[in-house]
Amino acid sequence: MIRKISFLLGISLLFIPTQARSQNQPEVFANTKHDVSPALRDMPQIQASSAAKHVKPLRLTHVPPAFAPQPDPALQSSTGAFVSTTPGQNFQGVGVGLGSFSDCCAPPDTNGAPGATQYVQWVNLSFAVFDKATGNVTYGPAAGNSLWAGFGGSCETSNDGDPIAQYDKAAGRWVLAQPVFSSPFMYCFAVSTSSDATGTYNRYAFSMPNFPDYPKLAVWPDGYYASFNMFSGNSFVGARACAFDRSAMLAGAAATMVCFQQSSSVPSLLPSDLDGATAPPTGSPNFYLDFGSNSLNLFRFHVDFSNTSNSTFTGPITIPVAAFTEACGGGACVPQPSTRQNLDSLGDRLMYRLAYRNNSGTESLLANHSIFVSGNKHSQVVGVRWYEIRSPNGSPAIFQQGTFSPDTNSRWMGSIAMDNAGDIAVGYSVSSSSLFPSIRFTGRVPSDPLGTLQGENTILNGAGSQLSNLNRWGDYSSMSIDPVDDCTFWYTNEYLMNNGTFNWSTRIASFTFPSCSTRKR
Numbered sequence: 001m002i003r004k005i006s007f008l009l010g011i012s013l014l015f016i017p018t019q020a021r022s023q024n025q026p027e028v029f030a031n032t033k034h035d036v037s038p039a040l041r042d043m044p045q046i047q048a049s050s051a052a053k054h055v056k057p058l059r060l061t062h063v064p065p066a067f068a069p070q071p072d073p074a075l076q077s078s079t080g081a082f083v084s085t086t087p088g089q090n091f092q093g094v095g096v097g098l099g100s101f102s103d104c105c106a107p108p109d110t111n112g113a114p115g116a117t118q119y120v121q122w123v124n125l126s127f128a129v130f131d132k133a134t135g136n137v138t139y140g141p142a143a144g145n146s147l148w149a150g151f152g153g154s155c156e157t158s159n160d161g162d163p164i165a166q167y168d169k170a171a172g173r174w175v176l177a178q179p180v181f182s183s184p185f186m187y188c189f190a191v192s193t194s195s196d197a198t199g200t201y202n203r204y205a206f207s208m209p210n211f212p213d214y215p216k217l218a219v220w221p222d223g224y225y226a227s228f229n230m231f232s233g234n235s236f237v238g239a240r241a242c243a244f245d246r247s248a249m250l251a252g253a254a255a256t257m258v259c260f261q262q263s264s265s266v267p268s269l270l271p272s273d274l275d276g277a278t279a280p281p282t283g284s285p286n287f288y289l290d291f292g293s294n295s296l297n298l299f300r301f302h303v304d305f306s307n308t309s310n311s312t313f314t315g316p317i318t319i320p321v322a323a324f325t326e327a328c329g330g331g332a333c334v335p336q337p338s339t340r341q342n343l344d345s346l347g348d349r350l351m352y353r354l355a356y357r358n359n360s361g362t363e364s365l366l367a368n369h370s371i372f373v374s375g376n377k378h379s380q381v382v383g384v385r386w387y388e389i390r391s392p393n394g395s396p397a398i399f400q401q402g403t404f405s406p407d408t409n410s411r412w413m414g415s416i417a418m419d420n421a422g423d424i425a426v427g428y429s430v431s432s433s434s435l436f437p438s439i440r441f442t443g444r445v446p447s448d449p450l451g452t453l454q455g456e457n458t459i460l461n462g463a464g465s466q467l468s469n470l471n472r473w474g475d476y477s478s479m480s481i482d483p484v485d486d487c488t489f490w491y492t493n494e495y496l497m498n499n500g501t502f503n504w505s506t507r508i509a510s511f512t513f514p515s516c517s518t519r520k521r
Contacts, residue, residue, distance in 0.1 A: 026311040027259045034204045035151060036252050037190070041198040043149050045142035048125040048159060050102040052502040061229050061236050061267030061348065064329035067377040074322035074385065075373065075403045076452055083443045083454035085425075085489075085511040090459060091135030093492055093506035094123045101126070101141055103502045105161065106470055107344075110506050111352065111478035112492045113167040113174075116195040120174060121492055121508060124161035127176070129197045130508065132482075139198045144178050147190045148203060154180045155188035155205045164217040169274070169483035171250055174201075175224060179212045187212060187226070187242075191249045202252040206244070210237055214475070216352055218273035218286070222246065223303050225271035225286045230261065238262040239269040241288055241313055243303040258303050260313035266290065268349035269299065272356040272365060272392075275481045276420055280358055280393070287392045288315070289354050289367055294323045296367070296387065298396050319389065319396055324403070327370040327382040327412060334410045334473070335379050335433040336465035338499065343431065343466060343473040345370050345382055345412050352476040355417045356392075364399070365389040368426060370412035373405040382410040384428050386453075388418075402451040404442060409435055413493065415479035420486040422446040423513040426453065427479045427491035436462035437473070439493045439507055445515055459509045464496035466504075487516035 037043070092098050095108065105124045112121035118138070119130040127147075128140035140146075145159040158180045166175040172195040180186035185208035190201040211231040218225045223243040230237040239262045248255040262269070272287040274280070285300040299315030328334070330348030347370045355366040368386040375381050383405030390399040404411060404426065414428040425443040442456040466473065473494070482488035492508045 026308055027261065028308045029207060029257045029259070031204045031255050031257070032207050033151070033153060034202065034254060036193070037147070037150070037201045037203050039199050040147065040201065041139060043146060045140060046146045046149065048143040049104050051104055053105045064331060065326060067329060069325045069372050070323045072322065072324060072371070072373065072403050074401050074451060075383070075405060077406060079406045079453065079455040081455055082457055085443065085457065085513055088488060088510035088512065089132070089135050090507065090509040091130070093121050093508045094126055094128050094141045095494065095505040096497060096503050097505045098137070098141065103504055106502055106504065107472040107475050108494050108504050108506060109162060109475050110492050110494050111163070111476060112165050112490070112508065113478070113480045114482045114490045115167045115174060115197060116172060116484060118197050119490065119508060120165045120176070120197050121506070122163040122165040122176065123506060124163070125159050127163065127165065135508070147176060147201065148188060151203050153205060154182070154184065154186055158182065162213070162215055164215065166217055166219055167483060168219045170221065170279070173250060175217065175219060177215070177217050179208070179215055181211060185210065185212055187215065189244065189249065193252070202249055204249065204255055206257045212240070214268065216270055218271035218353070220272065220274055220286045221279050223286070224249070225301065227269040227271050227288065229268055236264050236267070238264045239266045239290070241269060241271070241299070241301055243286070243301060245305045256305055256308065258305070258308050258311050260301070270350050270352065270354040270367070273353045275355050275357045275417060276359070276486055278358040280356065280363065284393055287354070287356065287365060289350060289365065291350060291369060292318065295320050296389070298392060317396055319398060321387065321398055322401055324385055325372040327372050328380055329377070332471040333378055333380045334382055334412060334431055336431050337434055337436055339465045339467055341466060341468050342379065342471060343437065344471045346474055347371065347382070351414050352478065353415060353417070357418050359420070359422060363390065363392055364418065365392050366416045366418055366424065368414040368416045370414065371403060373403065380410065381405060381408055382412045384411045384414040384426060386414070386416055386426055400450040402453065404453050408432060413474045413477050415477045415491065417479045417481050417489060419481060419489065419513060419516045421513065421516040423516055425479060425489045427477060427493060429473065429477070429493060436464055437466070437495055438462040439495055441491055443513065445513060459491065460495055460507045462495040464498040464500060466496060467499055467501050470501040482510070488512050
């Protein structure tokens with residue numbers, strides 16, 4: 001997340017008390033502007049600023065809880081053999097080491113998605129298009145607002161970060177978005193007109209009433225769904241759930257946004273993102289999730305773009321889970337070698353994505369977050385807590401859960417997904433006082449005991465620590481599924497080649513489970 005609001009630095013957050021859990025009436029907005037772009041390959045490639053910026057964000061959405069660790073009944077402290085997967089690609093992403101690229105900002109907010117033949121990765125403050133087969137760059141890296149060159153307004157002139165790169169698998173289209181963090185606040189949307197990420201885009205600007213922090217974007221059959229942490233000045237207002245008219249945006253027509261503003265007691269919602277070729281049942285709402293005290297909170301968003309007053313946002317349904325303690329109280333406590341600088345855990349929220357899959361009528365949601373395993377308030381061993389929720393549109397319940405922490409290294413900044421055979425993969429960062437921050441993943445097959453993951457594999461070992469006065473890490477990573485075979489996992493995250501600040505690199509890697517290649521697709 002990149003911020004340009006310097007007057008908010010050092011100001012303690014205020015939290016607005018409220019009794020209401022959500023607003024019952026939808027807010028409806030037409031796009032403020034839309035057009036069709038020239039082909040991206042023919043547009044100027046704007047270069048992002050290379051001036052190093054460390055701006056403390058409006059990030060915490062609730063007062064950090066007192067440090068009171070509790071036993072974790074879901075802890076998995078040992079594993080078997082390394083997870084059996086077949087490696088695919090493993091190439092350099094945007095960051096130090098990709099040509100002459102120079103980082104400007106921290107954290108990179110690393111995310112990306114595979115399409116038919118390309119992989120699009122977007123970090124702060126640049127994106128690039130890669131050839132999936134070779135890992136070669138075919139466009140960029142270019143500043144995020146290159147997408148809106150000639151569009152006019154703040155979508156063209158601002159490049160504030162917090163980006164998301166998605167692929168609409170059913171339509172074969174790219175969906176790229178980033179917010180504007182200066183007034184008038186906006187959410188800038190670009191939906192490709194083909195499966196070629198370097199082609200033309202239907203471009204949109206939607207007005208936001210407040211500072212739209214930490215947006216997360218998901219694809220669903222009846223809309224594109226997003227969540228935001230909204231701030232008014234230096235006060236957290238609450239999460240905001242919005243649906244965008246997918247059909248109109250695929251056609252390049254004027255589009256509507258329908259939103260429900262939550263109270264300040266509802267932070268950091270994640271919308272469900274569809275994986276696989278099987279859609280949810282007709283009329284299914286989109287699912288939003290956050291966590292509470294030893295629980296998950298499930299909301300259901302039904303949108304009706306024909307009669308927007310029929311749209312509803314209901315919940316929460318409280319789903320009990322194994323006891324946990326937020327990693328680092330939501331702050332920074334992850335150790336690194338050769339420095340006292342600890343890294344940010346983002347333990348106060350669920351991590352991107354909330355992956356949905358309908359496997360022959362069995363509906364699953366996959367989620368993860370970072371939790372305390374051992375240690376003290378200031379230096380902790382952090383693990384990845386993960387969940388599979390079933391029957392989200394019926395009586396949602398935990399089918400399986402676990403905390404992956406097989407040794408004294410910390411694991412955090414996770415992302416999770418499932419292939420069409422039911423294999424699950426989890427990618428994450430790993431670090432300790434003797435291990436430079438690195439990129440690893442683990443996984444499981446359906447025959448494994450519930451709640452367990454196999455031994456981890458390494459995507460790349462880091463070779464440096466992030467040094468003094470820079471604790472930001474992440475703020476998210478991305479595990480996604482290839483739309484061509486519905487088997488190949490693609491993961492992207494950050495690491496450092498050398499000790500330093502504002503010198504991060506990123507990696508993009510793919511792998512498959514052998515069991516998926518033998519299944520009908």
